Amino acid sequence: MTVREIVTLPDPVLRRKAHKLTNFDKEFTTLVNDMVETMRAAPGVGLAAPQVGVSERLIVVEFGDEENEESPKKLFVVANPEIVEASDEMVTAIEGCLSLPGLVGEVERHEAIQVKGLNRQGKPIRIKAQGWLARIFQHEIDHLEGVLYPDRATRVWQPSETEEIEVVE
Numbered sequence: 001m002t003v004r005e006i007v008t009l010p011d012p013v014l015r016r017k018a019h020k021l022t023n024f025d026k027e028f029t030t031l032v033n034d035m036v037e038t039m040r041a042a043p044g045v046g047l048a049a050p051q052v053g054v055s056e057r058l059i060v061v062e063f064g065d066e067e068n069e070e071s072p073k074k075l076f077v078v079a080n081p082e083i084v085e086a087s088d089e090m091v092t093a094i095e096g097c098l099s100l101p102g103l104v105g106e107v108e109r110h111e112a113i114q115v116k117g118l119n120r121q122g123k124p125i126r127i128k129a130q131g132w133l134a135r136i137f138q139h140e141i142d143h144l145e146g147v148l149y150p151d152r153a154t155r156v157w158q159p160s161e162t163e164e165i166e167v168v169e
């Protein structure tokens with residue numbers, strides 16, 4: 001496994017619509033493993049393939065139970081992810097992004113969603129997510145469309161060193 005370089009704006013790959021995955025071969029497995037490694041090293045709770053310069057529809061998310069900090073984190077690998085259901089209820093919170101260092105923004109997202117896609121074996125999966133986990137999925141899936149959180153943010157700012165904010169990155 002290799003930690004890959006995380007690309008930042010204004011790299012055009014971040015603004016491209018990523019390609020659908022059709023081959024779940026060795027190269028795909030290497031990409032999955034490298035993305036997990038890169039996300040953990042950052043550290044971050046989610047990463048989309050365009051953030052390592054690969055314009056393919058693949059995301060990795062790793063997040064623990066927000067109610068119970070002791071519980072182990074859960075790793076999700078989703079190829080060709082699609083939001084198939086979304087709650088009417090919206091929630092606003094602060095997000096950051098590894099591809100936009102030094103910035104945070106206030107973004108409104110669906111409180112709960114269902115995502116379908118393919119796992120690392122290319123088998124169909126469906127994930128129900130709410131709260132922060134739902135937010136992370138929405139943020140990462142946006143990356144596959146070339147959408148970055150400032151496009152949706154009500155405000156974006158550079159937090160000072162001393163500003164204490166809870167950020168999902």
Ligand code: NI
Nearest residue numbers: 096097098099
């Ligand atoms: Ni991001």
